[in-house]
Amino acid sequence: MSTLTLNSAIEGVREDVINWRRHFHQNPELSYHEKKTSQFVYETLESFGNLEVTRPTDYSVMARLIGSQPGKTLGIRADMDALPIEEENSFDFISQTPGVMHACGHDGHTAMLLGATKILSGMKDQIKGEVRFFFQHAEEYFPGGAQEMVDAGVMEGVDYVIAAHLISTLEFGKVGILYGPAMAAPDGFHITIKGKGGHGSAPHETIDSIAIGAQVVTNLQHIVSRNTDPLDNLVLSIGKFVGGEAANVIANSVEISGTVRSFDLKYRDSMPGLMKRVLKGITEAHGASYEFEYLCGYRPVINNDEVTKVIEDTVRETYGDEAIDFPKPQMAAEDFSAFQQKAPSSYFIIGAGNKEKGIVYPHHHPRFTFDEDAMEYGVKIFTNAVFKFLL
Secondary structure, eight states: OOHHHHHHHHHHHHHHHHHHHHHHHHSOOBTTOOHHHHHHHHHHHHHHOSOEEEOSSTTOEEEEEEOSEEEEEEEEEEEOOBBSOOOOOOSTTOOSSTTOBOOSSHHHHHHHHHHHHHHHHTTGGGOEEEEEEEEEOOSSSTTOHHHHHHHTTTTTTOOEEEEEEEEEEEETTOEEOOOEEEEOEEEEEEEEEEOBOEETTOGGGSBOHHHHHHHHHHHHHHHHHHHSOTTSOEEEEEEEEEEOSSTTEEOSEEEEEEEEEESOHHHHHHHHHHHHHHHHHHHHHTTOEEEEEEEOOSOOEEEOHHHHHHHHHHHHHHHOGGGEEOOOOBSSOOTTHHHHTTSOEEEEEEEEEBGGGTBOOOTTSTTOOOOTTHHHHHHHHHHHHHHHHOO
């Protein structure tokens, strides 16, 4: 497939991609509630022709493009869900759903993959093998739509799978390539410290759960700083500490919740035990007790070197060496890892920030947006990559 032909086809869907993105942005739906979004995607895919379109789960969509010649199968994935955030942007296509917005770029991901699908659906005769397009629900909410789609069998017979994320913290014109670890495993925990409440004027008659909880928070940080290799990637963050109702009352109990981020299975195995050791020692020392729950989230996203090299080569040939960026692994999480358990894969990022346009806000911020010109990068890379994977 000539570059000129592909570039012409990509330019032909540019307006569609922008319109689709704005439609999704105006009509966001939360994880496991993507009814209208998935129906729109389903109907749009059916309008392209040459595709076998199905609903693997209630709120996901899969399209299969089976080429005219036999060959391997490439899967390409986009996520579709929004977040429970009240939008504060002022452009003319802001969310029409109170308290819900696309604050992570999934509206752009869905639009990019629709654009690539439309182009490729018209090239059936030039494709060897199969391209499988995954429009996934519920990336933002554990246990995640990716695992549900995999359980439904969408990865059967897939040889490779790729995905991309628009990133506002990477400048427009750059594409981030990550070999090996890309996104961390997002485990969570919940702790209840049980003491003995009482009047603030008589602390000696109480078991102060807040004071004990404060020691727990401090000492949990020592797990990372004093129990793990400083060259390893590991994060333990407390996001919630709740206790007490009045200034002159010592609380009977406190609740502490947080997250642990890692790439290495050894830490996912060892962290619960290390945390229990801290909890047991501190609470017993002060006559309190505790309850502890540790929840394993998504697996880490670990890219396959060979598949990633194909993506890197595609970007270099399409946009030149100057477009390539090699960012550090991120401690954020992604359920794309469920697809990775079934086939060699690569997850790359597309720069979509633009200070000149005022596009500077991070993901999950009420004023998040991205440079819509970046979507062309996704469409072009996906489309060109197909002809590299399916030789």
